[in-house]
Amino acid sequence: MASLSEYKKKRKFDKTPEPGPQKKRTKSGHLFVVQKHRATQLHYDFRLEADGVLKSWAVPKGPSLDPKVKRLAMQVEDHPVDYAKFEGVIPEGEYGGGTVMVWDYGTYEPEGTDDVSEALREGELKFKLNGEKLKGSWVLVRTRGRQWLLMKHRDYYTTEEDVTELAPVSIFTRRTLAEIAEDEGGNPKKASTGDPKTIPRRTGVKRRKKGQRAKVWHSS
Numbered sequence: 366m367a368s369l370s371e372y373k374k375k376r377k378f379d380k381t382p383e384p385g386p387q388k389k390r391t392k393s394g395h396l397f398v399v400q401k402h403r404a405t406q407l408h409y410d411f412r413l414e415a416d417g418v419l420k421s422w423a424v425p426k427g428p429s430l431d432p433k434v435k436r437l438a439m440q441v442e443d444h445p446v447d448y449a450k451f452e453g454v455i456p457e458g459e460y461g462g463g464t465v466m467v468w469d470y471g472t473y474e475p476e477g478t479d480d481v482s483e484a485l486r487e488g489e490l491k492f493k494l495n496g497e498k499l500k501g502s503w504v505l506v507r508t509r510g511r512q513w514l515l516m517k518h519r520d521y522y523t524t525e526e527d528v529t530e531l532a533p534v535s536i537f538t539r540r541t542l543a544e545i546a547e548d549e550g551g552n553p554k555k556a557s558t559g560d561p562k563t564i565p566r567r568t569g570v571k572r573r574k575k576g577q578r579a580k581v582w583h584s585s
């Protein structure tokens with residue numbers, strides 16, 4: 366059974382703005398989210414809803430749309446479904462301290478199974494992503510213990526270009542990590558080390574003008 370006890374044990378909810386350990390189900394039951402997280406190391410948290418929680422993997426290099434690339438994905442504790450909308454700052458010294466961005470968000474369709482939890486227990490899940498940045502067919506395969514590989518299947522959405530470089534900002538607020546840190550009382554200098562030096566024009570993403578109020582995404 367999916368459980369949030371590990372999630373709960375790791376956090377002090379009077380210190381962190383992260384959502385509490387409540388299980389719930391979205392309408393589709395198949396939410397997916399990728400959160401860019403500048404903690405001790407920059408990584409991308411890849412999460413799929415199953416049985417009232419978000420099954421979660423930390424992907425150090427982030428997802429790749431190139432089917433020749435295998436990305437290491439370390440399974441971490443299940444997260445609450447409400448976590449998918451969390452964008453903000455976890456205080457320094459707390460578990461996962463640093464800046465969190467909602468990098469992509471959408472739904473997924475499991476392929477060849479109706480029982481996602483069972484497929485994950487067996488160590489292989491194929492799925493289609495309907496995100497803004499990530500689309501098409503993917504697979505997660507367990508290699509050993511908590512270690513998995515995240516791979517793109519060859520399809521219409523395949524590309525050798527690096528989606529983490531081309532589309533670096535929040536899917537909800539269009540903010541960079543540095544801007545999120547600045548708005549939410551974090552450390553913009555540290556957070557900015559997870560941002561590309563320039564935001565590519567081709568993404569159509571605009572930086573907030575100086576002095577303009579940020580549109581802040583509230584997680585609750």
Ligand code: MN
Pocket residue numbers: 402404408410423461
């Ligand atoms: Mn993380």
